[in-house]
Amino acid sequence: MILVTGGAGFIGANFILDWLAQSDEPVINLDKLTYAGNLQNLASLEGDSRHIFVHGDINDQQKIANLFRQYHPRAIIHFAAESHVDRSIHEPEAFIQTNIVGTFRLLDTTYRYWKEQKGEIQHGFRFLHVSTDEVYGSLSKDAPAFTETHPYQPNSPYSASKASSDQLVRAYHHTYGLPTLITNCSNNYGAFQFPEKLIPLMIVNALVGKPLPVYGDGQQIRDWLYVKDHCSAIRRVLQAGMPGETYNIGGWNEKPNIEIVHIICNLLSELHPADYHKLIKYVVDRPGHDRRYAIDARKIERDLGWKPVETFETGIRKTVKWYLDNQDWVANIQSGEYRKWIESHYQEYAG
Known part of the structure; x- marks a missing residue:
């Protein structure tokens, strides 16, 4: 079986759902x-013995050690992380504790488990660390996309914490021989994404007639990756990736934020008719906002034969339709914590 950290979050939940749709290998x-x-993201797995949920923190080394002793996983897929740049600007310490200290404790406990194994069990073990393109910093409009050898230049507490965790994973491979893999992905979107991120925030706000807040001039460029494509890439890296290697995962879909917002408004106007464009409001840009990220995903295609299936046009239509069809899920996650976050980040609109 495999151990997934952060499997109730957006990407982790999609990964588990896809994994169990294609395999009978159990997931902790x-x-x-x-x-x-x-x-609730995993409600369809209720009663499925292949999904073993454990409520716990990656900082709890004793709990992780107990899981290793009980289940003997053949691989770790490490999604667990504090996420989103805006939160890291306001609450950086949580990012240090989870993304750096937590990853260290998970790595160290994993290493102690791994070195006790023998033969093929030890040889076949993998620790796959899921990271972000934000560790590479910001690109100018015409600069080449990030490759796996691009220098790290993180510009926010979030990206700095992820860059640090990447380096710890690298160090555990080169120092101790732990068979690690690192993936750096571009911006994900799709079902079950918490509406602090651009795409679900626009959809959720539009449906209730709230403003659609766009930072600065809206010309920040991102490469967009449909979450199910990301999950298939992770499965492929786990299956055939070379220990010690890093693989960039991208969607080959660079678009400025304001274009994304207009695409969403157009789709909503088609599927749930109303004038959504009038809700667009420009807000004061966040501190140190990176202008452009772009992933060069040729290595994973060349070495492992993976490339995305979805175009942005097909992926965003599936995503908008999912939110329209799952408004109960949206209502349930819009707790006081969510409302408090929205109020603290988008309380003042400009223009």
Whole structure:
């Protein structure tokens, strides 16, 4: 079986759902259930013995050691992380504790488990660390996309914490021989994404007639990756990736934020008719906002034969339709914690 950390979050939940749709290999799902961890994401697995949920923190080394002794996983897929740049600007310490200290404790406990194994069990073990393109910093409009050898230049507490965790994973491979893999992905979107991120925030706000807040001039460019494509890439890296290697995962879909917002408004106007464009409001840009991220995903295609299936046009239509069809899920996650976050980040509109 495999151990997934952060499996109740957006990408982790999608990964587990896809994994169990294609395999009978059980999954141990370790999740702290912070604001973004939601077991409702995995409601379709209720009663499925292949999904073993464990409420816990990656900082709890004793709990992790106990899981290793009880279940003997053949691989760790490490999604658990504090996420979103805006939160890291306001609450950086949580990012240090989870993304850096937590990853260290998970790595160290994993290493102690791994070195006790023998033969093929030890040889076949993998620790796959899921990271972000934000560790590479910001690109100018015409600069080449990030490759796996691009220098790290993180510009926010979030990206700095993820860059630090990447380096710890690298160090545990080169110092101790732990068979690690690192993936750096571009911006994900799709079902079950907490509406602090751009795409679900726009959809959720539009449906109730709230303003659609766009930072600065809206010309920040991101590469967009449909979450199910990301999950398939992770499965492929786990299956065939070379220990010690890093693989960039991208969607080959660079678009400025304001274009994304207009695409969502157009789709909503088609599927749930109303004039959504009038809700667009420009807000004061966040501190140190990176202008452009772009992933060069040629290595994973060349070495492992993976490339995304969805275009942005097909993926965003599926995403908008999912939120329209699952408004109960949206209502349930819009707790006081969510409302408090929205109020603290978007209380003043400009222009």
